[in-house]
Amino acid sequence: MTELVIAMALFVGSHFLMSHPLRAPMVGALGEKGFLGVYSLVSLALLIWAALAYGGAPDQQLWFVYFWVVIAGHVLMLLASILYVGSVLKPNPALVGAQGSLAKISEPQGAMRITRHPMMWSFALWAIAHIAMNGTFSTLVFAGGIGFLALAGARAQDAKKARLIGAAWTAYAAKTSFWPRLRWPGLTPVIAGTVLYAVLVAAHPYVFGVTTRLWEFIL
Template sequence: MAVLAIAVALFVLTHFILSHPLRAPLVARLGEKGFLGLYSLVAAATLIWAVLAYRAALTQQLWVPPLWVLQAGGLLMLIACILFVGSFLAPNPAMVEAGRLLAKGTAPKGVMGITRHPMMWAFGLWAVVHVAVTGRLETLILAGGIGILALVGARFQDGKKAAQLGAAWAAYAGSTSYWPLGAQLSGRLGWSRAWPGVLPVVIGLALYVVLVMAHPLVIGKATGAVPWS
């Protein structure tokens, strides 16, 4: 279990270090493509090590989830799939070409009306669900690390974009929210903006079904329950 913890810690820490304090000096030395190559290599190597360590770790059951946790987990995974798909189908200034996108206006579209970090929250929900429905220490370490990377990384993204784009990002951030539905609950956006759109829902549902069917083949275990079971 110690090896798994070290591997996950390196996976998370190298992401944070390379994407923030070391990014600028490494880009200056290696160029953008060279930096991205190094970043991808380190990310892949540490993730593979973490997955191998997870598979080798002895199972330590911390709790046995009741049926309602499995059912809630199925629903949250469906939402995660919709957010993940929607992050590719709507303009996302938090990811790339923020300046160009914000120049066209700050009104969020699609899943951006739910959260300005839909992909990161998809990974965060995935992490929470897998920790809750397995109740195992090794899953807590691996999925917890990925969840922390996603959600804390999203906060770091906000800070970096604010420093780079100033007032344009402030206006966009003011019309969206980090927390899902935070803009609706605070009155900054109407509840109609919480609708992700037809395509994200349809494709997200299809992705969810594929994942449920593939889970026992790839992972070796069924997902446990679906929201309507």
């Protein structure tokens, strides 16, 4: 468990360090593309380490997982899948390097009508669903770290984009919400997100070695 805690702390901490205080000197030394390459490699390596540590961590059960918790978790995963797909189907100024899309839109479109950070919220909903449906301390550390990074990173991203882009971002942010709102994202992200959710459920036992427990309550 100690290894998992250390790996997740480094994974989360490295994101904030490289995204903020270390970004300028790293870009100066490596260039923008070089910085993104190192950032991606470091993040991927630490995530793989954390995932391996999670797989080997002892399962300390924190609560009993009731039927309704599993169902609620699957609902959250469906919503997360729709938000994730929707985050790339329409212009999304919140994505890295996508601030140029601000000039192409007058109003938020698709999933950006729900929240200006649909991809980050998809990770957060994934984390909440998995913590609830597993109920283990190791999942709380692993998924909780990813969920915290997603939402704290989105907040920090708001401040950074407001500082770097200025009025264009401020005007866009005023038309959107950080917190998800009940809005219709369009038929395409709903259909595509539902397909993604179905694929994840079907592939889960083959990729991760455990079922999502959905069939236990349907069959």
